Amino acid sequence: MQIKNIVSAVSVLALMAGTASADGEMANDMTLVSWGGAYQQSQINAYADPYVAMNEGVSVTWDESSAEAVAKLRAMNEAGNITWDVVDVVASDALRLCDEGLALEIDADEDLAPAPDGTSAADDFGDLMVGDCFIPQIVYSTTFGYRTDMVPAGVEPPNDICDVFDIDTYPGLRSLEKRPINNVEWALLCDGVAKEDVYDVLETEEGQERALAKLGTIKDNVIWWSAGADTPQLLADGEVFIGSTYNGRLFAAIEEQDQPIGMMWDAQVFDLDGWIIPEGLSDERLARAKDFIYFATDTQRLADQAKYISYGPARLSSAPLVGQHATLGIDMAQHMPTDPANAQNTFLYNYEFWADYRDDIDAKFQAWLAQ
Amino acid sequence: MSDMTSSGQMLAADGTPLKTSLARALRRQKLRALALIAPLLLFVVITFIVPIATMLFRSVENQIVSSTMPQAVELLQQWDSATGVAPDEAVYQALYFDLFKAAEAKEHTKLGTRLNYEQTGTSSLFRTSGRKLDDVGELWQDPIEDIAPALKDGETWFAMMSGTGSNTVLEERRALWASLVEEPFAGDVGITISDEIAQMLPLTTAAYADWAIYEAIEDGKDISKRDPWEAVYAGLGLDLRSDATVRAVNAYTGPHAADLQLLTANLDQMPNTMFKDAFAEMDEDWLDPEVWEAIKIYSPNYTSGYFLNAVDMKKGVETAEMRPENQQIYITLFKRTLWMSLVITASCIILGYPVAWLLANLPMRTANVLMILVLLPFWTSLLVRTSAWKVLLQQQGVINEILVWLGFVDDANRLILMNNATGTVIAMTHILMPFMILPLYSVMKTIPPSYLRAAKSLGATNFTAFRRVYFPQSVPGIGAGSILVFILAIGYYITPEIVGGTDGVLISNRIAYHISSSLNWGLAAALGSILLALVMVLYWLYDRIVGIDNVKLGG
Numbered sequence: 014m015q016i017k018n019i020v021s022a023v024s025v026l027a028l029m030a031g032t033a034s035a036d037g038e039m040a041n042d043m044t045l046v047s048w049g050g051a052y053q054q055s056q057i058n059a060y061a062d063p064y065v066a067m068n069e070g071v072s073v074t075w076d077e078s079s080a081e082a083v084a085k086l087r088a089m090n091e092a093g094n095i096t097w098d099v100v101d102v103v104a105s106d107a108l109r110l111c112d113e114g115l116a117l118e119i120d121a122d123e124d125l126a127p128a129p130d131g132t133s134a135a136d137d138f139g140d141l142m143v144g145d146c147f148i149p150q151i152v153y154s155t156t157f158g159y160r161t162d163m164v165p166a167g168v169e170p171p172n173d174i175c176d177v178f179d180i181d182t183y184p185g186l187r188s189l190e191k192r193p194i195n196n197v198e199w200a201l202l203c204d205g206v207a208k209e210d211v212y213d214v215l216e217t218e219e220g221q222e223r224a225l226a227k228l229g230t231i232k233d234n235v236i237w238w239s240a241g242a243d244t245p246q247l248l249a250d251g252e253v254f255i256g257s258t259y260n261g262r263l264f265a266a267i268e269e270q271d272q273p274i275g276m277m278w279d280a281q282v283f284d285l286d287g288w289i290i291p292e293g294l295s296d297e298r299l300a301r302a303k304d305f306i307y308f309a310t311d312t313q314r315l316a317d318q319a320k321y322i323s324y325g326p327a328r329l330s331s332a333p334l335v336g337q338h339a340t341l342g343i344d345m346a347q348h349m350p351t352d353p354a355n356a357q358n359t360f361l362y363n364y365e366f367w368a369d370y371r372d373d374i375d376a377k378f379q380a381w382l383a384q
Numbered sequence: 385m386s387d388m389t390s391s392g393q394m395l396a397a398d399g400t401p402l403k404t405s406l407a408r409a410l411r412r413q414k415l416r417a418l419a420l421i422a423p424l425l426l427f428v429v430i431t432f433i434v435p436i437a438t439m440l441f442r443s444v445e446n447q448i449v450s451s452t453m454p455q456a457v458e459l460l461q462q463w464d465s466a467t468g469v470a471p472d473e474a475v476y477q478a479l480y481f482d483l484f485k486a487a488e489a490k491e492h493t494k495l496g497t498r499l500n501y502e503q504t505g506t507s508s509l510f511r512t513s514g515r516k517l518d519d520v521g522e523l524w525q526d527p528i529e530d531i532a533p534a535l536k537d538g539e540t541w542f543a544m545m546s547g548t549g550s551n552t553v554l555e556e557r558r559a560l561w562a563s564l565v566e567e568p569f570a571g572d573v574g575i576t577i578s579d580e581i582a583q584m585l586p587l588t589t590a591a592y593a594d595w596a597i598y599e600a601i602e603d604g605k606d607i608s609k610r611d612p613w614e615a616v617y618a619g620l621g622l623d624l625r626s627d628a629t630v631r632a633v634n635a636y637t638g639p640h641a642a643d644l645q646l647l648t649a650n651l652d653q654m655p656n657t658m659f660k661d662a663f664a665e666m667d668e669d670w671l672d673p674e675v676w677e678a679i680k681i682y683s684p685n686y687t688s689g690y691f692l693n694a695v696d697m698k699k700g701v702e703t704a705e706m707r708p709e710n711q712q713i714y715i716t717l718f719k720r721t722l723w724m725s726l727v728i729t730a731s732c733i734i735l736g737y738p739v740a741w742l743l744a745n746l747p748m749r750t751a752n753v754l755m756i757l758v759l760l761p762f763w764t765s766l767l768v769r770t771s772a773w774k775v776l777l778q779q780q781g782v783i784n785e786i787l788v789w790l791g792f793v794d795d796a797n798r799l800i801l802m803n804n805a806t807g808t809v810i811a812m813t814h815i816l817m818p819f820m821i822l823p824l825y826s827v828m829k830t831i832p833p834s835y836l837r838a839a840k841s842l843g844a845t846n847f848t849a850f851r852r853v854y855f856p857q858s859v860p861g862i863g864a865g866s867i868l869v870f871i872l873a874i875g876y877y878i879t880p881e882i883v884g885g886t887d888g889v890l891i892s893n894r895i896a897y898h899i900s901s902s903l904n905w906g907l908a909a910a911l912g913s914i915l916l917a918l919v920m921v922l923y924w925l926y927d928r929i930v931g932i933d934n935v936k937l938g939g
Contacts, residue, residue, distance in 0.1 A: 084900045112511060114490030186779075236803055237886065251780045369508035372500045375902060382886055383713040383894070 039301040041070050046100040049077035050242045051265040055321035056101070058339070060309035063317075067308075071301070080239070082106055086115045086291055095293045098302045104285040105194075105364040105371065107147035112368070116146035116289040117299075124148075124303055126311035128330035137312070137328045141285055143364060148310055149287040149327035151318065154350035154359070155195050156281035158248055158263040158274045159255040160185075174280035174358075175203040177255060178231055185254030188244045189228075191237035193378035194367055195257065195282050197224035198360060202280060212366045221374055225381050237382070248274050260350050264323040268341060268348070278355040284362045287327065323348035440916075443909035446687040449679065451563040452495040453482035457683040465677040465701055470670070476659035477622065480520060481587075484615040485594050487514040489565055489602070501904050502689060502699070503678035509669050516666045521614020523655045523662075524621035531650045532643040538611040544640040545592050547578020557593040565602075573600045574607055584623075584632045591619035620647070621654055677701065690910035714894070714911065718918070721890040724809060725873035731813045732820040732869050733862060740824035740861070745833070755825075762818040770882045773811040777802035777883065803885030811883050816872055820865035827861030863930055871919055891915060 045061065047053040053075060061073045078085055082102045089095045102110065110116035119125070121142060125134035135142065141149040157177065163185060164170050176183055177199065189196050201211050201220070204227040214220035228235075236253055238244055244258035245266040260281065266272045288310070290302045308314065315326035316334035323345060326332065335345055346352060350359075396405040418425075450457050455478035463471040486492035496510025534540045554577055562569045573596050582589040595612045599605045623629050630648045633641075647654070663670035681699055682689060689699045696712040697704045706712070739758065743751050761769060776782045779798045787793040801807055831854060839849035877892040884893070891911060898908035926932070 081900045084903050087903060109493075112490065112493045112514070250778060252778050369511050372497055372507040372902070373504040376501075376504060377711075379897065379902070380711050380713050383717065383889075384710070 040297040042072050043098045043301055044074045046076045046078050046097050048079045055318050058321050059318040064308055095291045100289050104143050105367045107289050108144045108368040111144045111146035117292050118145040128312050137330050141327050146289050147287050149285050151286050151324035153324045154260045154281040154283050156260050157255055157257050157277040161273045161275045163254045171277050178203045186234050188236045188238050188247050188253045188256030191239045193374045200224040200227035212363050261322040261324050264348050279358050280360050282360045282362045325349045325351045439909050440913050442906050443690045443913050444686045447685050448498050449683045452486050456482050460680050468673055470673055473660050476663050480659050484517050487517050509667050513666045518614055520662045521618045523657050525614050525617035527653050528617050532646040534643045541612050542608040545577050549579030551576050553582050553589050554593045558597050561597055569601050571601050573597050587619035587623050591616040690906040693907050694910040717891045725870050728812050728873045729866050729870045736820035740821045743825045744828035758821050770879045777807055802883045805888040807883035808880045808888035811879050816869045819868040823864035824861040831857045
């Protein structure tokens with residue numbers, strides 16, 4: 014019901030955008046799609062507000078549908094009516110959209126700003142430009158937070174990924190994401206698979222069964238989340254002892270809301286998040302979308318975002334510009350997932366593997382979950 | 385009575401038979417009535433019936449396999465999956481040309497995703513192969529360009545392929561494109577392909593026509609200046625494998641015949657790769673007969689596959705079979721949905737009946753206040769109410785806190801009231817309660833209190849008077865309320881999603897999952913159709929047992 018309302022509201026807006034710009038070069042209305050919560054707020058602060066201040070008459074509508082971006086873009090494409098202008102998605106979704114021709118291919122050096130020292134955008138983003146359509150924005154990690162006051166007496170706070178699977182030492186509920194990604198990797202790591210072999214094992218049916226079997230050992234103690242804000246909420250309410258979520262959400266809960274939560278960085282999974290422009294926009298809307306992207310992904314803007322949330326900017330040239338939190342005044346560097354103290358044991362998320370195997374493993378995981 | 389003809393027929397004032405005249409007047413009246421409801425009818429048809437019908441149509445529609453790999457599917461019909469051996473070279477060759485086109489138009493991943501619903505692993509198979517297809521074409525492109533450098537150039541190709549002819553190949557290929565991309569692909573391609581070339585080099589011509597149509601119409605380019613894609617070279621290489629073609633080329637005198645003859649003179653430099661091997665090198669799964677079996681089973685344009693999936697079965701070559709135990713979920717979910725809807729309906733009756741009775745029997749002033757209490761939650765957003773239940777029901781929530789404080793529950797063993805079926809039943813009973821109370825109330829309003837008094841004055845006890853006199857008269861209200869609550873409950877989505885955890889979710893949550901996450905819209909449509917049919921069957925049953933005339937919403 015609610016989703017339908019949003020969609021129709023968005024299409025009305027898009028319709029208005031179409032008519033408003035009939036004589037102009039760029040559309041004046043723009044629908045940006047993101048994840049909601051603290052993350053979207055950091056984008057509003059760092060990108061959208063300054064952009065609107067610079068471009069009079071431009072108005073931005075936000076839609077919090079990034080989690081369903083692939084489904085919705087597919088539906089929009091079938092209906093022949095694209096209502097989104099710029100969409101924030103994770104790298105693997107960007108690959109899927111690109112493969113299906115739903116996202117626009119990007120020419121890094123033409124569409125993106127060079128670094129202040131003249132380094133081309135392609136070099137500045139480096140390896141993070143995965144696929145032909147993805148414009149990287151941040152490096153984030155999926156990691157665990159735990160209630161410091163619920164650690165059993167006489168026991169060390171959890172500092173090993175396998176503590177999540179250790180119900181005896183650390184009783185209490187866990188919250189894990191309601192999808193296989195990351196969960197099956199952690200399960201295999203704790204089932205004795207070496208880090209470098211995880212994806213080789215996951216390619217096989219036996220490996221997938223093995224991961225689910227390991228997850229099965231804690232299945233009765235898990236609350237499955239689907240929105241990034243769920244785990245911080247569950248932790249704040251004391252509903253769960255430990256839970257996975259994005260590190261920026263935990264940062265907000267710990268530093269901004271003073272919750273008794275500790276970070277457990279072990280086996281944190283690095284991933285990329287960024288923008289795509291949907292295929293099939295009108296010329297005016299495309300021009301506006303590209304103009305926004307050029308602005309929002311330049312060196313200073315990416316560094317600005319890190320003032321509001323603890324995600325690492327995707328440009329090399331932005332890193333030295335990361336300073337202190339905009340309101341709290343704390344040094345952001347030590348809260349970044351890439352900080353050496355936090356990154357002692359990291360797990361590199363293989364987005365190509367997931368672009369290929371997501372459908373397969375998702376189907377199995379969901380059937381396993383429903384049983 | 386005005387006029388009477390000799391035949392005895394009654395006539396109207398203007399001389400037409402009265403019957404016709406009456407019928408005409410009636411028809412006019414009906415048309416006027418229809419015109420009055422036309423806006424609503426149109427609205428309902430356009431915004432409700434058409435979308436639902438097209439969505440439900442997806443539960444059987446399956447054109448994607450035959451439109452994405454038309455040539456391979458046609459050849460595959462000859463193949464017998466019972467042999468347990470992968471199909472022969474011709475199928476792989478057709479697969480290459482089909483898949484190459486599909487990959488250029490980025491349609492191949494859709495087919496991979498579609499087949500992955502039936503045979504896990506197919507999605508990655510199509511994705512990875514799609515990226516490696518170019519390499520196969522280059523096996524031919526490189527030597528051809530070495531032997532006849534003129535063939536590097538798009539202009540050479542254009543001159544060589546052009547000529548006089550009926551362009552039948554071009555039109556055939558255009559139709560294939562149209563069904564692949566679901567766009568008409570109308571417009572001028574800018575070439576008339578020579579009939580002579582089309583006859584002599586059929587595979588080359590087909591591949592060139594594919595490229596030309598795509599380049600000219602989809603990308604809007606002038607094809608006479610553009611270099612063709614790799615599949616065209618592969619086509620040429622394959623054509624030249626036939627001795628008859630080589631002889632024909634050697635006798636050919638059309639444009640750039642010399643370049644073609646350069647190739648026939650150097651046939652030893654051309655690769656003798658088999659497509660079967662090339663595909664096997666991309667991914668061993670291409671040799672797996674099970675993959676091909678799935679493709680063959682799902683090659684017809686319409687399929688019962690989605691419906692079979694929706695009842696935990698799998699379509700086989702001839703018969704359908706049950707899925708393995710660890711993949712069966714839908715029948716469980718349907719049963720659970722029916723059972724929980726019944727429980728919710730029953731608890732709505734038990735809790736709602738006394739409230740409705742109070743509403744109907746209290747003095748007006750008090751009844752109004754009570755009515756507002758019933759309606760207030762009804763007016764509150766569904767999400768707000770469900771989220772409020774979350775706060776109440778969670779383990780550190782209000783209810784548990786109070787129970788622990790009162791000492792009814794041990795702190796270490798707090799009640800698990802949500803993220804399970806209990807949570808769904810509690811929250812949905814509350815949310816659907818007004819749908820039970822309101823019809824009950826309006827029916828009870830019409831039961832005269834004097835009946836109860838009369839029963840009592842005839843010697844009935846309070847209970848007997850209620851059981852024999854009052855209750856039977858309120859049954860139509862229970863009927864109406866139950867139908868409303870049950871049918872709403874059976875399709876409920878948002879509340880179970882929020883408080884249901886994993887064993888409190890209903891079939892509609894699976895439908896939503898398939899619509900928005902797994903994107904298996906066919907299966908979602910099949911599940912939705914089954915749900916719709918279930919509701920209709922139950923409604924029919926209800927009509928047979930209770931009688932739909934006994935249902936009253938008021939009066």
